[in-house]
Amino acid sequence: MTQLASGRAPWSIRRRVVLGVVALVALLGVLIGTVSVLALRQNLLQRLDAQVQEVMHFVSSGGPGGMLPGGNDSLRGGLVVAVAADGATPWGYVSTGPGSQLALTAEQIDQVLAAPAGPVTTVSISGLGSYRVQLRAASNGEYAVGLSTAEVDTTTWTLVGIFALVTAGALLLAAAGAVALTRVALRPLGRVTETATRVTELQLASGDVAIPERVPPAEADPRTEVGQVGAALNRMLGHVESALVARQQSEEKVRRFVADASHELRTPLASIRGYAELTRRIDDELPADAIRSLDRIESESIRMTALVEDLLELARLDEGQGLVFGEVELVRLVTDAVGDAYVAAPDHEWEVVAPEPPLVIAGDAARLHQVIVNLLANAHRHTPEGTAVTVTVAEEGDEVVLTVADDGPGIDPGLQPILFERFARGDTSRTRGTDSSGRAPVTGSTGLGLAIVAAVVEAHHGTIGVASEPGDTRFTVRLPRRRAAHPGGDDLAD
Ligand SMILES: Nc1ncnc2c1ncn2[C@@H]1O[C@H](COP(=O)(O)OP(=O)(O)O)[C@@H](O)[C@H]1O
Ligand SMILES: [Mg+2]
Structure with missing residues (x-):
């Protein structure tokens, strides 16, 4: 995921959904597990208590004598009995199997007898663990019975373990399912994004x-x-x-x-x-x-x-x-145009630096002529008398480079960024209308000359640039020698 803004990356929808589902399943697992385990434990304890009461009933009908070791086989399995007859030393035992029992220590007996008389309560007996115990006071003393909660505890913990395992499995399943589902659900969104991306690539x-x-x-x-x-x-x-x-x-x-x-x-x-x-x-x-x-x-x-x-x-x-494309001999075109400029403006110095002709390129001769004429006219009209103008033609790989440079006062820096726009021109008072002698210039300044130059160069798939400072103004035109690939085939005219 790309991080667009600084700071923490935002969560993706997939991440949110997966984490949300996992959290929900975990919460449900814990909730259902807790309620079930508690209910089951409650139920088991109730049954245990019923057993305890049953044993008590049996014991009280037989009197303390009925509780003597080996007195009843149905009382085995962790049954505790303790009796405190008037004046006699209390005694008690825990049954460990059919016909076998273990005598309780005085401390253990005290712990059992500390239970309140009447209801079944939980008593923790040192060395034996937790028991549900019922204590009863009778005329010939106090007696108590109890059953170990060990089995109930084991069942409870087993259930907790099962719930934990099932919940963990459900979490894994939910996470995998959420990942797969969001992937499928978000796939169409990817296709929408692809469309939007393709649109941004359109011209x-x-x-x-x-x-x-x-x-x-x-x-x-x-x-x-x-x-x-x-x-x-x-x-x-x-x-x-x-x-x-x-x-x-x-x-x-x-x-x-x-x-x-x-x-x-x-x-x-x-x-x-x-x-x-x-x-x-x-x-x-x-x-x-x-x-x-x-x-x-x-x-x-x-x-x-x-x-x-x-x-x-x-x-x-x-x-x-x-645009009428044909073969244009550029050196000849430039030399003729500079020759004309010299005749029109003998007060400027004109120079041509060009390779030996022919230098043939593909283009519209009349339009390219206009490009050169416009650049030369600017070098003449927007500079004072005596300015030297140098026109250079050179080959550079697949391009020809035409440069028109003059050592005039340069172009206003404020004008340069918009120089090739329509109606962009400098000091209008000098170039517009009549000059000091009251004579009108042969052609007026329109501010469209360079716009036309730029449009023609662009139509030829070339580029134009300008660099100007006082004493050095340079227009550089680059034109491909061959005609750029064009739909509609080759329409070279002769
Ligand atoms: N060689 C140059 N020296 C100084 N300024 C120039 C030169 N070429 C162009 N400029 C400035 O750029 C402006 C725009 O030129 P152009 O688009 O040909 O319009 P125009 O020549 O009709 O004014 C001119 O008005 C002039 O201020
Ligand atoms: Mg001009």
Whole structure:
């Protein structure tokens, strides 16, 4: 039994039942034994007393003379007789067999005569043991008869021994029976536990939310106690399953909604931008204020377009589709992207460290390109001019490792834990809207760039990590070279 909490381990049901049954049987054994032994002893003593009285009757009808040694054969077997005739020395004997007897000592006679006259009482005689004695006072003296209780005592003790043995046997039997019964009774509980354990091993956080596990019907019959537990567990599993399905459906709906909304927003955004551009062309007739407003409309619609595109992209990645796997030559992909970055941001220093091409991996070329572009854009946009950016590609066993490092000011430590979450971004004033010259940036900061990077890397079964301190910010992407096993077969496209 595993001890979960500190302190003494609690008693198991089996232990409690076994000990309880054993204690009960022991108590019953002692009770029944005591009552029976006492009743039997009482009965035997009564019979003995009757015999004593019978002997007394016989003795008194014959007078003291009838008690003389050898006087009566029926008085044998431990019979004691003592007489104290007036003035005479008391005498007495104990019969030891037919026609044979032993004279009593003066001390033994005194002990017999000390008994009260009338009722039969127990007298302990030194050297002879316990006797039931009746004393009678008559005109010619006192006489007493008695019978030994030895036989009654022996019978009593034999009975005690028999009861003790029977009780001990019953205890063993009860213990064994209780162990076997609890084992059988608790077995279904084990099966309920097994079901619960299998449920905890299910992946319920993502993907298919069905819970196929149920407690088998034999252990879910509410007419038994364990069945009630099993049935309750089954009801709970059904409840959790339907709740999970409902949640998944509503999540699905939200995702669909975001995807549809993003899609629908593209056309009006393009129109806004087009009309703003068109209006600006006739700038001769427009006041300077209006031209500035038009610039803002254009730049904001560009930013919003980027936002909508990113949202759409994330919605597609969330749905788990849209990835077109093929063979990707990574070194070429990286060199081209860095070349583009150099053209877009000549004020940064760009460097590529990569092995000789080709370095081919399985993946979606357009998405991987986006990963590199997003990381390079961050290294450009969130660092000052003159920052050196180094992109490294390396092979490590079955993986390729892509690193984008810069010696810029680093990422705010408060931001790092949520860096890959949606809309997580740093100092917005610097990256949002226009820069000091009033010119809008080519693409706006959305806080979605790294979320997309993380989603794409995850869809490739890779990992991404970041380490950042002032002067050294490093994003590390690990991708498997071969496509991870996927249901639906190999859909490598060329
Ligand atoms: N190389 C970097 N140097 C400094 N800060 C960075 C770097 N890369 C990312 N960040 C920070 O992480 C935030 C999130 O990046 P991202 O998800 O790409 O959003 P966006 O670039 O649209 O702001 C950025 O707003 C920026 O504050
Ligand atoms: Mg970005």
